[in-house]
Amino acid sequence: MVTTIQQIDTWRAVHSEHQCLEFKEAKTQFDNHKLYKYCVALANEGGGYLLLGIEDQPPRKVVGTAAFNDPVDMAARMFHTLGFRVEIEEVHHPGGRVLVFHIPSRPRGTVYDFEGAYLMRAGEELVPMSEDRLRAIFAEGLPDWFSQSAQTDCDDDKVVQLLDTQSYFDLLHLPYPVNRAGVLERFESEKLIQRQDGGWTITNLGAMLFAKKLEQFDELARKAARIIVYEGRNKLKTKLDKLDTKGYAVGFQGLVEFIYGLVPSNEVIEQALRREVKMFPEIAVRELVANAFIHQDFSQTGTSVMIEI
Template sequence: MDISVDQIDKWRQVKSETQNLEFKEAKTQFDTKRLFKYCVALANEGGGHLLLGIADQAPRQVVGTQAFTDLMDITSKIFIAIGFRVDVSEVAHPDGRVLVFSIPARLAGTAYHFEGSYLMRSGEELVPMSEDRLRMIFAEGQPVFESKIALDKVSASDVISLLDTQSYFELIQLPYPIDREGVLERFIREKLIIHEGSHYKITHLGALLFAKNLDSFDTLSRKSVRVTTYEGKDKLRTLRDTIGKKGYAVGFSGLIEYINGQLPANEVIGQALREAVPMFPEIAIRELVANALIHQDLNEPGSSVSIDIYSNRLEISNPGLPCIEANRFIDEYQSRNERLADLMRRLRICEEKGSGIDKVVSSIEMFQLPPLDIRIGEKRTYTTLFAHKQFEDMDKSDKVRACFQHCVLRYLIGEKMTNQSLRERFGLGSRQSDVASRIVSQAIEEGMVKLEDPENASRRYAKYIPYWA
């Protein structure tokens, strides 16, 4: 594979390394086993290029490399070690020798490994793939969960009695057909049911969204949403434990209404009267619940979306680990259940791609609440909304997390975080700029935000961007 000097210089201009592009100085040598690991990780992430002889920090100067002078030898060693071919090119750049490893993407349904370790990139590190991610890869090419059959050989009248067809047309904002055939035709087009001979099959997608009672479908009865309300800040005393029965689409509005009804209200004093206001903005609850439904691992047996209500927080969790890192939830989007997500967006149950979590964070800032907390467990993903806290009661991690989320939010609307904007986010006065500065410094130390212009010596007028920008 011929790679030109111009191509090398184009790669050097990218804003940051990606899952498919890696730079290493390797002036004199590069560890062979490490090379094998990078080849495996990049292949598992869709293929890409590893370049030796280039600094990995901007402006990415070409420093030249003396590693692997025998290209035939290293090509052979790579194939023997990891079992697939990697093309190796030597480019005589004016500033030094550059070595380019062109790594192919893995085959569908296959994950590559080195010495038994299935690797992927996570920031600057190479890490083993999670069990959740491996299961997704090995399932590629197989029928997705939504297209599998929930109930076979049902009549037309059974379809109408089992699925809430009326709600579908109301949610999609279309008039209800004048006859049953029109209803069935629309459901077939949406892949909610399949017509086969004189009978119909109800798909998982159809039942999961529009079931009048999920218990009518054996494979989906454990996918019902569970809402548990506790008396205090822990699980010692349960007040109510409710399991929903309706499909996600037809039961969504009722679910959100029920959650809001379980939440304690904050009481504020207006000009004349005391007024009860919601503990959390409804849009935040709606988006987080919808996200949990859309992004759950539907193939995880015996588990479902759970909503736990405490006196000081609302915790929403779903089975499965996310496809992207937690810090990128605000600005990136990747769903493991695309058919489910697409239909729920068209039914206006959730926002368009990538515009949900930013609205959650924006509404949290508007309510002056502590920042959203996203936690990745061993097999579940947790998002938590916290009740109002005074600024003085927030700990360091709260303040740094709020600073990062505010910085991302500003970046997404084409603006930059400043000392003033952060003070406004926390409700701080103009005389508390030093307090905001300390929070920004802590966020920089933890690698969450960075200066837009590192050469700017003035902190008074400094602007900040997320670490990944």
Template sequence: MTTLETLSRWLADAPENEHLEFKEAKQQYDTTKLLRYCVALANEGGGHLVLGVSDRRPRQVVGTQAFQNRGEVTARILEALRMRVDVQELQHPDGRVLVFTVPPRPAGTPLHHEGAYLMRAGEELVPMSPDQLKRIFSEGGPDWFDRPARAGASAEEVVALLDTQSFFDLMQLPYPTNRDGVLERLAKERLIERKPDGWNINNLAAILLAKRLDAFSPELARKAARVVIYEGANKLTTRYDEPQPQGYAVGFEKLVDFVHSSAPRNHFVEQALRDEVKMFPRQAIRELVANALVHQDFEATGQSVMVEMYADRLEVSNPGLPPIQVERFIDEFRSRNERLAELMRRMRVCEEKGSGIDKVIHLAEVYQLPAPDFRTSETRTTAVLFAHRDFADMSKTDRIRACYQHCCLKYVSNERMSNQSLRERFRLPESKTATASQVISATRTAELIKPDESDTTSTRYARYLPFWA
């Protein structure tokens, strides 16, 4: 049951996400919109729709006159969606609030309203992709990683198909003295399973350790990370376009080295270090590629991780939408593929939970690059690293994004952003204090940062927090 205390906590702390939605609805609220939001919340695990609260921060109770007959609207939802939604009325001092508590959909059954299978994407409701629907319909069956990539393989075929030497090297384990020891360890890690007709090599083993993914199946071959290098700032002329045929773990360092070596030089940092420096830091490339490999939607067919290099930027994208908002990448972590992530961490391919994106943002600051951008489309998540750009050449959007990310980076480091720290991030002299203040003001207007009022109320010495802190 939702209480006034719960509502107060939501108003103070909780961001809107796929499980929580606020609407003002002062006078009324469209029933069709209500049904569509119920469908989207149910499809993403259930949640709450709250009417009578301002949409934008700082959130306040404004009161609502919508749906005065709660029994009637409950019956309307049940009739339309075949789902019972609890409708609760809270009498807040500032007005009436309605809370719709939506249960999760049944396993294997996506919900729809008038044929539209909906989900949240930022502030919008969008249709689920065919691959997302396929994944829901397959619930209850074997996990993608447990499905066999090769069934009934002999011991010789297991060793021929998988790079077992790299596996033991990455795990920092001594290589067994005989083949039985190799198979025993792979079986212990649930990468292979003994069957009456031989060994089943599962998809997890193949996607990580395959000597060649195309030796297993066309489906796995299409999961190979693909590197594309363009001549200019668009896709008109392609200089290189090849998939990385090895499994993710065994081919990871080679993939990162190739992308890094193909990057243009950063002459601006070279002048300071008096050494050759690539435009995109290797560690940043490493983190973004690892994130894309780990967090992709493996149920999405015919899609792969893409690493696309242009003259002025590097884009790393993966199939699937993130389970958290892109604005929260720096401080939150929720893995779509925890089993894959855990094994790749043990192989030292990716970092500990949630420590990758803050490194990317830090490196962008050190290498004097614009703030990286994180975007979602209908079916993909994309991270963008930009080539060097002077402050004067940055757009207003670039500056706001950099200010917000700098504020987040300071916060997760137990520090606070100030005018001075932002000037240092942009390499601006003290004479540009007013310019930094304008960027801070624009970022506040975008509701991405807020003053840290616990520190000081002085404008001159103001410190700032991310909006979610």
């Protein structure tokens, strides 16, 4: 890639630096160690550009840089140190010499490190990646969990027996198809089921959302939401321990209503009338449950969403 003066000026005009673009003044020199860290962080963020010889604050004046007077040699050293190739381009801008480092993206499912640290951008800083971020990257190279099979060798009857097909159409406010073929065709188009050897495979997505009973799917039984209610303000005595075994979409509204019914209330008096008022609104329960469902690590077996009151 050939970087033009016009391209550099376009980059200079962006509102702020982001994960894929970094400016450094570096009038006389730039620390090798810092350079390696920035390259690793930018690669881990999907690749980008590091420009030396430009102030990092708007209007980002081009001041020129005398760093790395042999870009070819520096590129070779970077490859030896980092294990991936960074192209270094020298551009003679009217404001001075600019070095453009073209940093490639990390491969899918892989993360780069420098001296044992898996780096990423966080505002103006370079920080180690969190465990959640690392797990998400490593999972990129794995098959999509939701498309994997939860139940194989199902005929038409068994699909309808295991999945609450009526709820799907009710939730979307759609009329129920006049025949079973229409139901199965719709579920297939949504990747809830897949054709297999003249029959059907129910995907993890289909089972997690629309299972009548999650325990009918061996690998998903432990994904059922668990609600535990304790007496008092500690966990010494359990008053209720209940599993909600319906698929998440099928059982969501009922689960929210059940939990909200357990929420403590305060008694208030308004205009001489006494009434019970819940300590927090139903929408808070709804958001809590939805976030717990969505943000769990589905690839981990033997774990479930647990709601404790």
